Amino acid sequence: xxxxxxxxxxxxxxxxxxxxxxxxxxxxxxxxxxxxxxxxxxxxxxxxxxxxxxxxxxxxxxxxxxxxxxxxxxxxxxxxxxxxxxxxxxxxxxxxxxxxxxxxxxxxxxxxxxxxxxxxxxxxxxxxxxxxxxxxxxxxxxxxxxxxxxxxxxxxxxxxxxxxxxxxxxxxxxxxxxxxxxx
Numbered sequence: 001x002x003x004x005x006x007x008x009x010x011x012x013x014x015x016x017x018x019x020x021x022x023x024x025x026x027x028x029x030x031x032x033x034x035x036x037x038x039x040x041x042x043x044x045x046x047x048x049x050x051x052x053x054x055x056x057x058x059x060x061x062x063x064x065x066x067x068x069x070x071x072x073x074x075x076x077x078x079x080x081x082x083x084x085x086x087x088x089x090x091x092x093x094x095x096x097x098x099x100x101x102x103x104x105x106x107x108x109x110x111x112x113x114x115x116x117x118x119x120x121x122x123x124x125x126x127x128x129x130x131x132x133x134x135x136x137x138x139x140x141x142x143x144x145x146x147x148x149x150x151x152x153x154x155x156x157x158x159x160x161x162x163x164x165x166x167x168x169x170x171x172x173x174x175x176x177x178x179x180x181x182x183x
Contacts, residue, residue: 005041008034016048051142055135060105061088062114063132064121065097073125074099081120083156085148085176086110097130104145105133106173113172120157148177 007027011018020031020038027034042048054061068074074092077099081087089102101120105111111133116122121129137143154160155175162180166172174180 001041001045004029005037008037008041009046049144050146051140052145053142054104054137054145055141057136058107059136060108060111061134061137062103062105062111063134064101064103064114064119065093065130065132066099066101066121067097067127067129068099069125069127071098073123076125077120077123080123080157083177084120085156086114088143088145109166109171110173113166116166150177151179152177153179 004027008023011023011026020034023029024031024034029037038046066074066077068077078090078092081101082090084103086104087101088104089100091100092098093100103114103120105114113119115131115133121131153162155178157175159175161167161172161174161178164172164174167174167180170182173182
């Protein structure tokens, strides 16, 4: 990736719908040359995806640092929670904790549920965890997130929202992947 490719990417990050002719105008190339570069970038490393502005949606994020008993437990957590519709990021780390999860929450009650029963941090095999809650991200403003279309009885993590005390007390919206989700 050279400086011209970087300029194209910077322009697309500001406005992903910018016409090729406008990009070419800004960097001194024809729209045909820009298209060729974009095709090459898409083939090699560029993936174009929609992003959402969590601040406008009033979404919050929960950052969970986890120390698992061993690598097998960490891999089990990754396998389970990579399918969770609220998981924004899973990252293997080094240091005191060996897994970092960033979870989406529609409101503070859901955020409290993520830190309690319906959470990656309560999974068996975890030595310790630390939870930090926050508002929408400052940078990047927009984050990739695809709302689930499924209508399952059980959440991907194995929980049944209909039997959860926080759900029945209306302190949680339920899992977005289940038929119990309160939109």
